[in-house]
Amino acid sequence: MxxxxxIQADVSNEDQVKEMFNQTLQHFGTIDILVNxxxxxxxxxxxxxxxxxWNRVIGVNLTGQFLCAREAAKxxxxxxxxxxxxSAAGKIIxxxxxxxxxxxxxxxxxxxxxxxxNILMQSIAQELAPHKIRVNxxxxxxxxxxxxxxxxxxxEAEAKLLKLIPAKRVGDVEDIAKAxxxxxxDDSDYVTGITMDGQRVEMAPGEISFGEDQGTKADAQGHRxxxxxxxxxxxxxxxxxxLEETATIEQSCRFN
Numbered sequence: 001m002x003x004x005x006x007i008q009a010d011v012s013n014e015d016q017v018k019e020m021f022n023q024t025l026q027h028f029g030t031i032d033i034l035v036n037x038x039x040x041x042x043x044x045x046x047x048x049x050x051x052x053x054w055n056r057v058i059g060v061n062l063t064g065q066f067l068c069a070r071e072a073a074k075x076x077x078x079x080x081x082x083x084x085x086x087s088a089a090g091k092i093i094x095x096x097x098x099x100x101x102x103x104x105x106x107x108x109x110x111x112x113x114x115x116x117x118n119i120l121m122q123s124i125a126q127e128l129a130p131h132k133i134r135v136n137x138x139x140x141x142x143x144x145x146x147x148x149x150x151x152x153x154x155x156e157a158e159a160k161l162l163k164l165i166p167a168k169r170v171g172d173v174e175d176i177a178k179a180x181x182x183x184x185x186d187d188s189d190y191v192t193g194i195t196m197d198g199q200r201v202e203m204a205p206g207e208i209s210f211g212e213d214q215g216t217k218a219d220a221q222g223h224r225x226x227x228x229x230x231x232x233x234x235x236x237x238x239x240x241x242x243l244e245e246t247a248t249i250e251q252s253c254r255f256n
Contacts, residue, residue, distance in 0.1 A: 002028060011038045011064030012056075021071040030079050032086060033184045034072040036065040037095040041110050041147065054109045061113035062120070065094055069124055069135070076133050086186055087132070093183050094121045094137040095176070098197055101139075114139075118195060125193035136183050139197040143171040171198055 005027045009016040024031060039061045042053040069092050076090030099107070100114035117137065125135035142161055144152055152158045152170050162168050179196050182188055 010060075011068055012059030014067055017064075017067040017071060021068075021075070025075065031072060031075055032090055034068060034090070034092045035095065035180055035184075036068050036093065038064050038068075039095065039097075039113075041107065043107050043110070045106060046108050049109065057109040058113050058116075061110070062116040065117055066120060069094070069120075073124070073128060073133060076128075077131055081132050087189050088134050088186070089132045090134075091184050092121075092124070092133070092135040093180050094135070095180075096121070096137045096139040096195065098139050098141045100137075100195070121195070122193050129192050134183075134188070134192040136188075136192060137195040138176055138179050138183070139195050140171060140176050141165065141198045143173060143176060143198075145173065 005024070007020045007023050009020040011017055021031075040057060042057050044050070044053055072090060072092055079089065081087065081089045094117050096117040097110075097114040099111045100118040102111075104111040118139075121135055121137045128135060142148065142151065142165060150157065151161050158170065161170060175198060179198075183191065183196070
């Protein structure tokens with residue numbers, strides 16, 4: 001069994017995405033699961049938002065998911081179903097946000113990108129279902145990661161946030177990882193085209209925040225630590241597309 005490999009690429013760049021997948025296929029021979037998890041924020045009041053801020057967020061958050069899903073689907077279609085691995089030819093899991101349906105003033109580029117992921121996922125799921133390729137989304141609410149640390153890292157900030165969350169707790173990366181593992185497994189074999197959303201929250205009027213222009217670091221280590229487990233009885237190759245610092249990281253590993 002080959003070891004994990006880590007490949008750096010900008011998911012908004014078509015050539016780099018193709019090379020990322022080429023290297024992955026050279027290393028493992030095939031892939032079985034894609035977790036589309038690269039995302040960033042470039043927050044600004046709408047009238048002050050630059051075209052660069054708009055394009056960067058749409059490029060990584062939405063175009064990146066399109067490019068990675070397309071390359072994964074090509075491999076799934078080429079290889080077909082391997083019954084010893086899974087009853088599906090492949091699985092694509094899109095990480096979105098509750099803001100795919102909830103407006104977010106001050107973050108129009110981010111909300112637009114996540115709304116795009118929603119209909120992209122559903123359309124891909126509809127098209128690929130006859131080929132036994134499953135496509136689903138996870139739309140987290142408030143999760144404790146560096147991108148939103150200011151919203152929960154003090155008792156006062158967390159208390160304010162909890163007013164918007166029915167379960168009265170902020171989510172952890174493990175909550176998302178467990179959902180992704182289920183969607184990647186054959187336990188969810190009849191599930192495609194759905195979004196699992198977590199603790200959907202509504203922004204109260206006037207509660208608009210503009211993050212510092214550094215919201216580009218996802219909790220990659222947390223996901224790497226917990227997105228593991230058994231998917232069926234055979235090892236499967238996973239690609240997890242992450243964002244770390246300002247560079248997009250693609251992770252390939254095997255479920256054992």
